[in-house]
Amino acid sequence: MSIKQNFSTDALPDFRNLGVIARVLLGVNAFTFASALVVEPTWSRTLERFTHAAVLVEPMLLVTLVVLYAASPLLARLRYWVGCTAVAGLALAVSGALHVAVAGPELEPGGLARTLFLVAFVVAALLAYLRLLARAYSPALAEARLQALQSRIRPHFLFNSLNAVLSLVRRDPRRAERALEDLADLFRVLMQDTRSFVRLADEIELLERYAAIEQLRLGERLEIAWELDAAPLDALLPPMVLQPLLENAVYHGVESGTGPGRVVVHIARHGARVLARIENPYYEEHARRAGNRMAQDNIRERLQLFFDAEARLAARSEGGRYVVEVEMPYRPAQA
Amino acid sequence: MSPLRVFIADDEAPARERLKELLSDIAAELPTALAGEAQNGIEALERLPASGAQVLLLDIQMPGMGGLEVARHLAGLEAGPAVVFVTAHDRHAVEAFELNALDYLMKPVRATRLADALRKAAAGGAPQPQRLAQAAKGPREYLSVVERNRIVLVPVREIVYLRAELKYVTLRTRSGEHLLEEPLVALEAEFAEHFVRVHRNCLVARAAVRGVERAADGGEEPHWNVVLDGIAERLPVSRRQWAAVRALVKDQA
Numbered sequence: 001m002s003i004k005q006n007f008s009t010d011a012l013p014d015f016r017n018l019g020v021i022a023r024v025l026l027g028v029n030a031f032t033f034a035s036a037l038v039v040e041p042t043w044s045r046t047l048e049r050f051t052h053a054a055v056l057v058e059p060m061l062l063v064t065l066v067v068l069y070a071a072s073p074l075l076a077r078l079r080y081w082v083g084c085t086a087v088a089g090l091a092l093a094v095s096g097a098l099h100v101a102v103a104g105p106e107l108e109p110g111g112l113a114r115t116l117f118l119v120a121f122v123v124a125a126l127l128a129y130l131r132l133l134a135r136a137y138s139p140a141l142a143e144a145r146l147q148a149l150q151s152r153i154r155p156h157f158l159f160n161s162l163n164a165v166l167s168l169v170r171r172d173p174r175r176a177e178r179a180l181e182d183l184a185d186l187f188r189v190l191m192q193d194t195r196s197f198v199r200l201a202d203e204i205e206l207l208e209r210y211a212a213i214e215q216l217r218l219g220e221r222l223e224i225a226w227e228l229d230a231a232p233l234d235a236l237l238p239p240m241v242l243q244p245l246l247e248n249a250v251y252h253g254v255e256s257g258t259g260p261g262r263v264v265v266h267i268a269r270h271g272a273r274v275l276a277r278i279e280n281p282y283y284e285e286h287a288r289r290a291g292n293r294m295a296q297d298n299i300r301e302r303l304q305l306f307f308d309a310e311a312r313l314a315a316r317s318e319g320g321r322y323v324v325e326v327e328m329p330y331r332p333a334q335a
Numbered sequence: 336m337s338p339l340r341v342f343i344a345d346d347e348a349p350a351r352e353r354l355k356e357l358l359s360d361i362a363a364e365l366p367t368a369l370a371g372e373a374q375n376g377i378e379a380l381e382r383l384p385a386s387g388a389q390v391l392l393l394d395i396q397m398p399g400m401g402g403l404e405v406a407r408h409l410a411g412l413e414a415g416p417a418v419v420f421v422t423a424h425d426r427h428a429v430e431a432f433e434l435n436a437l438d439y440l441m442k443p444v445r446a447t448r449l450a451d452a453l454r455k456a457a458a459g460g461a462p463q464p465q466r467l468a469q470a471a472k473g474p475r476e477y478l479s480v481v482e483r484n485r486i487v488l489v490p491v492r493e494i495v496y497l498r499a500e501l502k503y504v505t506l507r508t509r510s511g512e513h514l515l516e517e518p519l520v521a522l523e524a525e526f527a528e529h530f531v532r533v534h535r536n537c538l539v540a541r542a543a544v545r546g547v548e549r550a551a552d553g554g555e556e557p558h559w560n561v562v563l564d565g566i567a568e569r570l571p572v573s574r575r576q577w578a579a580v581r582a583l584v585k586d587q588a
Contacts (some may be wrong), residue, residue, distance in 0.1 A: 037413035137536065155424035156423050159442050160442065162442075163347075163350055163443040167349035170356065171352070216349065217349060255396075258346075
């Protein structure tokens, strides 16, 4: 079931996240430049001072980031304040060691104590900034959840499905039972807290339940090809990322056509990335329906909240097919 | 009393099954006979005229052609059926039905509601074309002509020009001609995006305009003609429309 990864309490930043790394790099360099600006009276000397400081600052920064990147899984298990102390400890140790190693006759960085004090200050400032940022994002997450709910339950789907189940009650009561069970499962997930990651296996199960209901309604008009052999079942992803895309594919690619339509669901792992691709027939005359774009924007937004810059959603039409691709980092669930 | 002849048009097989079940449930108080079924709008237009249907249960969201457009083409039939629209959820359509006093049912349909709607529709007769036109969101994708109790559909994008002549409007495609009974002014308003007026009595598909040429002098005032894609016929441009036509030709160049 869903993995606890609560965004509402403070958590250490993910040091493997591109966004976090970029913010740390920018923050430290901006701080260095600003301090050079304060002490030097002209631009050229400011630049000179900055370059001089960079000789020491950049190695400290980069090595610290590499160490944090490596230690990230371990750090993530610590409680927030213990984790912060550990991060500060690592940064101080790296900086202290480099200070001693680099300090030579031609480079006089000043006293070790001053360096360590500055590093501690910068680390504290950055951690506070990242914490504020995470907190600023949590209302956005709550809102995203709401938006997600609104955008993905297509009332059209609900009422037509209920109607289809009603038509089965007398003719095939067992199938009607199964269909209602599928609907119940689907809505349980729809109404769940969407702020936590889910396992890909669960998302795939959801896709299959959804497909079973659509199959009931559309019969032989809907053909779904599942290409899941290389799907990493233990990968974590935000909930309800793939189902709305499949729903769009069925709605625009199959329901809009008078003949049978083939939908392809392809999920595979490529190294450290998970790629999901959903394809459906493309009808140009229906392309102007706006619902599609809205669902995609919503998913893109949520991917960004969960993975920052590391996930991607792209859609294109080629040769009468409409293709949506989602690419995200592979994060296996801890067993 | 002979049973009411009902035709069902819905793209989902289970939805049609459900309506048939309900019709048999209410048979004691309202006897009905199934006049026919269709699983999309085009099929409904093909099958309905010969079916003798008195009431059409018409799903509004169907592939190919939606229910509202189907109803508009049926309005050309001499003894068209009464129409009850059926929708799962379409807030805009429901508002439009209310506003224009058109009969509709919500899916899942209840037996009692179905009986009421059928009775009311059968008594009220075929819907008025103006009400259907007002309820429709956008322009039709087809124009239709009734020829010997058959509805002939012409896709709007295949039309080269529409020209008013006395009582009728001639509709010209690359392959043929039809006569419409709709006023040119209404067509111009509905399909403003597709057509440009070149003359008081003539609308030409923007996409079919290839250029303009000087008319050969035949004693009359010199004027310009529109050169069309796919047909040899030339159409005169009136002085009043010349600016609009020239702008279009320039845009395309």
